[in-house]
Amino acid sequence: xxxxxxxxESKDIAxxxxxxxxxxxxxxxxxxxKIDFDQLKRALGETVDPGRERYxxxxxxxxxxxxxxxxxxxxxxxPVRGESVRFDETENMVIEGDxxxxxxxxxxxxxxxxxxxxxxxxxxxxxxxxxxxxFTDNLKNYLQYTGQVDAEGKRFSDNLExxxxxxxxxxxxxxxxxxxxxxxxxxxxxxxxxxxxxxxDNLRQMCSSIFGENNFVAQLVWEKGRKNDAQxxxxxxxxxxxxxxxxxxxxxxxxxxxxxxxxxDAVVNEYLRLKSQHGTNYELISQGLVRFYKxxxxxxxxxxxxxxxxxxxxxxxRDNNIGWPGGNGxxxxxxxPITHKPCKIPDDxxxxxxxxxxxxxxxxxxxxxxxxxxxxFLKSYLYVxxxxxxxxxxxxxxxxxxMGSVFYRHTQPASEVHKSLFAEKIFENPKDHEVIAxxxxxxxxxxxTVMDFFAGSGTTAHSVLDLNAQGQSYRKFILVQLPEPxxxxxxxxxxxxxxxxxxxxxxxFEKDSEGKLDLRHGDTRASHEEGFRAFKLAPxxxxxxxxxxxxxxxxxxxxxxxxxxxxxxxxxxxDLFYEILxxxxxxxxxxxxxxxxxxxxxxxxxxxxxxxxxxxxxxAEAITAIAKRxxxxxxxxxxxxxxNDQLKANAKMNFDSAGxxxxxxx
Numbered sequence: 198x199x200x201x202x203x204x205x206e207s208k209d210i211a212x213x214x215x216x217x218x219x220x221x222x223x224x225x226x227x228x229x230x231k232i233d234f235d236q237l238k239r240a241l242g243e244t245v246d247p248g249r250e251r252y253x254x255x256x257x258x259x260x261x262x263x264x265x266x267x268x269x270x271x272x273x274x275x276p277v278r279g280e281s282v283r284f285d286e287t288e289n290m291v292i293e294g295d296x297x298x299x300x301x302x303x304x305x306x307x308x309x310x311x312x313x314x315x316x317x318x319x320x321x322x323x324x325x326x327x328x329x330x331x332f333t334d335n336l337k338n339y340l341q342y343t344g345q346v347d348a349e350g351k352r353f354s355d356n357l358e359x360x361x362x363x364x365x366x367x368x369x370x371x372x373x374x375x376x377x378x379x380x381x382x383x384x385x386x387x388x389x390x391x392x393x394x395x396x397x398d399n400l401r402q403m404c405s406s407i408f409g410e411n412n413f414v415a416q417l418v419w420e421k422g423r424k425n426d427a428q429x430x431x432x433x434x435x436x437x438x439x440x441x442x443x444x445x446x447x448x449x450x451x452x453x454x455x456x457x458x459x460x461x462d463a464v465v466n467e468y469l470r471l472k473s474q475h476g477t478n479y480e481l482i483s484q485g486l487v488r489f490y491k492x493x494x495x496x497x498x499x500x501x502x503x504x505x506x507x508x509x510x511x512x513x514x515r516d517n518n519i520g521w522p523g524g525n526g527x528x529x530x531x532x533x534p535i536t537h538k539p540c541k542i543p544d545d546x547x548x549x550x551x552x553x554x555x556x557x558x559x560x561x562x563x564x565x566x567x568x569x570x571x572x573x574f575l576k577s578y579l580y581v582x583x584x585x586x587x588x589x590x591x592x593x594x595x596x597x598x599x600m601g602s603v604f605y606r607h608t609q610p611a612s613e614v615h616k617s618l619f620a621e622k623i624f625e626n627p628k629d630h631e632v633i634a635x636x637x638x639x640x641x642x643x644x645x646t647v648m649d650f651f652a653g654s655g656t657t658a659h660s661v662l663d664l665n666a667q668g669q670s671y672r673k674f675i676l677v678q679l680p681e682p683x684x685x686x687x688x689x690x691x692x693x694x695x696x697x698x699x700x701x702x703x704x705x706f707e708k709d710s711e712g713k714l715d716l717r718h719g720d721t722r723a724s725h726e727e728g729f730r731a732f733k734l735a736p737x738x739x740x741x742x743x744x745x746x747x748x749x750x751x752x753x754x755x756x757x758x759x760x761x762x763x764x765x766x767x768x769x770x771x772d773l774f775y776e777i778l779x780x781x782x783x784x785x786x787x788x789x790x791x792x793x794x795x796x797x798x799x800x801x802x803x804x805x806x807x808x809x810x811x812x813x814x815x816x817a818e819a820i821t822a823i824a825k826r827x828x829x830x831x832x833x834x835x836x837x838x839x840x841n842d843q844l845k846a847n848a849k850m851n852f853d854s855a856g857x858x859x860x861x862x863x
Contacts, residue, residue, distance in 0.1 A: 203863040206269035208304035270301040273776040274732040283728030288786040294734025296650040300377040305782040312645035321367040382442040414439035460498030533569035634660035652676035794822035824855040
């Protein structure tokens, strides 16, 4: 059995990468166990001229970004039950704190476990830049920032355009966070980043250097609506950059990212089968589809696509309303081919101008009803092989295309959602949770985890909850939001709004679903049982020994006291447990059962894979009771064995006999 001390630092990213390099290239290892980079280059068959110019993105402060990434965090996340909803039942999390520190802390328990990340980071507007990372003690700086002032009472770093580091400051803020975020993405994971014109080019280059240019997925245009205050051009759009952790792996194992509606997959699969059988003979393909529809049971969801009988080289078509998307469309007479009388014009007018409509009639894209008393309909793609053609217009006429280039959605619905939840508009430009839900639906499975570490008002959580409420989905979310102070009487920080919005969304879904069938559980329940665990970033529960203290004798004496009393005052047993859990490389939502061990409380993690006891005093009987459960690993407080070396020695022998693989203290 191994015995040792639990490390209270976050994962050492640089050390992990060095070990991986030496594992792959042992010939590059020096006698001191370091990397001989010249030998590594030779092993790779490359000769690099150090004086030669190379293509790449650089900016002032980039080297400091790597030092910041490699600086471990000793902070912790304190559970806050009073801010949570169904803390013990949920796997969702809302974390308040500086996202750089939080991303470091999540490296151990969540590496490669997040399927999708969506972030809407601060745009570089030049005002009130709120993520200052120019410091040696990141956590200390964060705690100062929560008051929005420094030690001298001055406001932190306005990023003015007159400053030569206008872009550099923004890049220095984003680079470490995206670098750490990549480690959390699953092999088939994807990150979406909202951005505007000011930094879209820099962001794309930076993401290419972090994720790899070959993992670029798309630069989507998010059309928000027209802006009327422009002096030259009215720019009413933003962008969503999409990068994959490993795009080739995604393309190998997944279908194209298009919305799948009930019954669509069955139609598509049958069409592809027929196409492989009959090649370009679309008459035989069409006949095969007719037989397919005819044989379907009446309750099969694919039955409603039985009218999809028009097939050509571009795929299967289905009918679609041709009313004008935004109203006030053109009006003219369109004669019915049988009655030769004008067809009924949609209330909002035709979608196309008259010459275009006539051409579509000639091309066979317009199908008329039985007579002229109803509007004809447009045949539109249900599924196509060409991503550039994979667009579909919804009832509002908003173009929804992913894997192409345009993603339209007005922001008015998002503002209305805020008003419905808070009875007022909270933010000027809230993101649309339906659009984010669409991205989540494309890129994740029903049990995947979605993350947003610039959470704002909690739109991403709203999207996940909405998808789960629609049925048969258990997606989880992890949100991180800085407690940025705001000038309101009801909410002190943006993090307060984040949590409150999620609580209100949960209550709304519970109200809507009361007494109805919950499809995720298959029975009638009063609610969807959604919730979230609230955590707050704080200094470690344990006073850390500083071997580099330069405070003289007094400093050494203070460090020596840590061997006797190293636990922060006013911290609860649960506070201690969650820090130990997180730094033992378990997720914060791991299965935990609290049990009694001969009168001493202990926590069992994942069916005794880990047992943690944070009692200040333990007994031989308690140790025996824990050993009988045969855990893989046990962790106690140092203080529990203070002054009793014999008890600790007996504990080690007891655990060794029980097959415990590792016994640690903290």
